[in-house]
Amino acid sequence: MSTEPVTDDERKQNRYHFDRHTPEYREQFTQVTAEMLDKCPVAWSDTYGGHWVAAGHSEVFELARSADYLSNDHDPANERRGYKGISIPSPEVAFRGGFLEMDPPEQRYYRQLLNPYLSPAAVARWAPLVDEIVRASLNEKIETGRIDFVDDLANIVPAVLTLGMLGIPLEHWDIYVEPIHASVYTPPNSPDMPRLQASRLAMRDDMMGQLSSIRASGRPGLIHALATAEINGTVPPDFELLGIISLLIGGGFDTTTALTAHALEWLSEHPDQRERLSAERDTLLNPATEEFLRYFTPAPGDGRTISADCELAGQQFKEGERIWLSWAMSNRDPEVFPNPNEVDLARTGNRHHSFGLGIHRCIGSNVARMVFKRMVTAVLDRMPDYVCDPAGAEHYQTIGIIQGMKHLPATFTPGPRIGDGLNETIARMQVLVDQERLADPVTVRKGAADAT
Amino acid sequence: MKVQVDPERCQGHTLCSMIAPALFTLNDEDGHSTAVDGEVPADLEAKAAEAIRSCPEQAIAVIP
Numbered sequence: 001m002s003t004e005p006v007t008d009d010e011r012k013q014n015r016y017h018f019d020r021h022t023p024e025y026r027e028q029f030t031q032v033t034a035e036m037l038d039k040c041p042v043a044w045s046d047t048y049g050g051h052w053v054a055a056g057h058s059e060v061f062e063l064a065r066s067a068d069y070l071s072n073d074h075d076p077a078n079e080r081r082g083y084k085g086i087s088i089p090s091p092e093v094a095f096r097g098g099f100l101e102m103d104p105p106e107q108r109y110y111r112q113l114l115n116p117y118l119s120p121a122a123v124a125r126w127a128p129l130v131d132e133i134v135r136a137s138l139n140e141k142i143e144t145g146r147i148d149f150v151d152d153l154a155n156i157v158p159a160v161l162t163l164g165m166l167g168i169p170l171e172h173w174d175i176y177v178e179p180i181h182a183s184v185y186t187p188p189n190s191p192d193m194p195r196l197q198a199s200r201l202a203m204r205d206d207m208m209g210q211l212s213s214i215r216a217s218g219r220p221g222l223i224h225a226l227a228t229a230e231i232n233g234t235v236p237p238d239f240e241l242l243g244i245i246s247l248l249i250g251g252g253f254d255t256t257t258a259l260t261a262h263a264l265e266w267l268s269e270h271p272d273q274r275e276r277l278s279a280e281r282d283t284l285l286n287p288a289t290e291e292f293l294r295y296f297t298p299a300p301g302d303g304r305t306i307s308a309d310c311e312l313a314g315q316q317f318k319e320g321e322r323i324w325l326s327w328a329m330s331n332r333d334p335e336v337f338p339n340p341n342e343v344d345l346a347r348t349g350n351r352h353h354s355f356g357l358g359i360h361r362c363i364g365s366n367v368a369r370m371v372f373k374r375m376v377t378a379v380l381d382r383m384p385d386y387v388c389d390p391a392g393a394e395h396y397q398t399i400g401i402i403q404g405m406k407h408l409p410a411t412f413t414p415g416p417r418i419g420d421g422l423n424e425t426i427a428r429m430q431v432l433v434d435q436e437r438l439a440d441p442v443t444v445r446k447g448a449a450d451a452t
Numbered sequence: 453m454k455v456q457v458d459p460e461r462c463q464g465h466t467l468c469s470m471i472a473p474a475l476f477t478l479n480d481e482d483g484h485s486t487a488v489d490g491e492v493p494a495d496l497e498a499k500a501a502e503a504i505r506s507c508p509e510q511a512i513a514v515i516p
Contacts, residue, residue, distance in 0.1 A: 115464075115481055116482075
């Protein structure tokens with residue numbers, strides 16, 4: 001391959017004004033995506049100080065898996081090269097967002113530490129608890145014939161489960177749920193900002209309290225792993241650990257909520273497909289889940305920094321340049337997905353990018369799939385004729401960070417409660433978590449099983 | 453036909469075992485996949501092909 005020196009203008013001849021933080025991008029997503037895929041699968045955009053945007057499936061595939069040339073590092077103190085992590089633009093108050101803003105080998109140490117809490121085998125142990133929280137959440141609304149699928153179900157279950165896996169008391173879920181969701185959809189100039197800031201501080205206080213209490217008590221869970229970790233021979237400072245806990249909470253809450261809300265809304269609009277999914281769930285639930293992930297891509301992309309001059313995906317890059325890898329747009333590439341703008345519940349060959357690719361593959365992907373499937377099937381069973389109210393459905397105005405929903409009200413034929421309500425169930429589940437030590441890593445279980 | 457998973461490429465997306473649980477085992481600790489030894493039974497060849505096609509990292513290959 002020739003590496004003749006070229007001017008910046010030559011390198012950046014594929015240009016596209018790309019601003020994913022505007023409401024217009026959400027409204028015109030299908031057209032923008034088709035245009036970029038067709039004309040410039042990798043383009044230079046002048047927005048946010050200038051950055052590359054990768055939209056094509058094969059281009060994103062190659063770039064995301066080139067960790068030697070694309071860095072996730074976020075270095076606000078300028079101790080290394082001052083890179084700006086995965087957000088474009090970089091947030092004003094900068095702190096490192098856990099191992100998603102690290103490069104190997106440091107990133108790998110954390111992944112190896114936490115994988116045994118989040119692997120398919122580890123996650124399977126939580127399924128009975130998830131079913132109980134789902135059942136109880138639906139109980140709270142089942143007799144009324146009205147529910148908001150975001151507020152009353154999809155916000156609650158991922159939050160309770162995530163706290164359980166972290167080792168935080170389940171009943172604290174409401175300290176966390178509001179600030180996490182509202183942080184994503186509240187614009188900086190909103191009049192609601194002071195209230196949001198107060199709830200964020202309360203969450204941060206609780207998080208710091210949990211870190212020190214778990215360090216003392218040894219209560220199992222992801223936080224225990226972090227609180228007692230040595231990373232390459234050194235004990236990480238608490239602010240680094242809080243960044244990781246925030247990453248796990250941020251990743252665990254809003255994304256699964258977003259996926260579930262969008263899928264339930266789509267199924268309401270396509271009642272024949274809803275009946276089909278319910279009837280054929282044994283074979284259809286897995287591919288349908290992947291298809292909802294592809295089509296709605298809750299986390300639409302990640303930023304990176306080019307860490308060395310290189311040519312990748314047919315494009316020359318210079319060290320220090322920023323690049324946005326769009327999972328959402330690459331998921332609509334007709335080269336890989338026939339009829340990409342249609343939902344096909346039985347789609348095959350669904351190599352979507354919704355959990356990212358390469359070494360930074362979403363560490364919670366197994367959790368997300370499990371919770372999503374159990375929430376959706378419970379709704380299909382207990383509220384099979386639900387109808388969402390389009391007038392009350394509220395999507396996030398912008399999809400730059402998460403393609404989510406604030407509200408999704410629906411009506412349905414009322415049914416009977418089954419068992420106890422949410423607060424009683426959460427209290428019972430806390431006992432289960434503690435007695436069964438559900439939040440231990442699989443490695444502990446395995447060790448115990450091997451020893452007997 | 454036989455299949456194998458490249459451990460350097462697999463990142464634990466788990467689609468292969470979702471599609472063909474009889475052909476792929478997931479590691480307990482990190483969910484990374486390994487193909488079962490031996491010939492793919494004739495009635496699972498289509499599933500094996502679908503797993504290969506669906507792997508987000510393109511980590512699965514047919515070996516002679």
